[in-house]
Amino acid sequence: MMLVQKVRSTMRHLINATKNVTTSRDVDVFEQIAFDYSLTSITLGSQRQAANFAIQYLISPKPESGNTAPSITYDQIISAFDAGKSQAFKEAGLILISYSYEQSDIVTDPVTGSVSLSFTINIQVTEKTR
Structure with a gap:
């Protein structure tokens, strides 16, 4: 399960609304809403775990802001x-x-005319053995 913990941590670092993109919780809601994974065993020189992850996010303007669209785009x-x-x-x-x-x-x-967007990042990952 160390692989899952490493991926969770890495994705928090990469997809972090207050750090890497220009919105914050004060204006928009930007949440990870699903973290699905399946573990498998593979052999690439040596036996190791690999996993497929489907990590889903939701971005929506905070209702109190009066905005109809999030201040950050999918792109x-x-x-x-x-x-x-x-x-x-x-x-x-x-x-x-x-x-x-x-x-x-x-x-x-x-x-309200408010627009919300959900999207998924799918990744396949394995741990380095050396």
């Missing part, structure tokens, strides 16, 4: 992930095998 969040992923996974002792993005639902509240 800005993904750009922040892209810019830091190689270094962050390397520093955590992880090998990022693959990744993909899914922009999911865009939901508009019919009363």
Whole structure:
């Protein structure tokens, strides 16, 4: 389960609304809403664990702000992930095998006109053995 803990920590570092993107909890709601994974065993020179992760996020303007759209876009969040992923996974002792993005639902509240976005980052990761 050390692999899961390392990935959780790395993703918190990479996708952190107050650190890597220009919004904060004072204005927008930016939350990790799901962290699903499946562990497998692989042999790449030696036996090790690998895992597939589907990490889902929600971004929505805070109702008290009066904004109808979040102050950060999906593209800005993904750009922040892209810019830091190689270094962050390397520093955590992880090998990022693959990744993909899914922009999911865009939901508009019919009363306030507020727009919320959910999206998923899918990654396949294994630990370095040396």
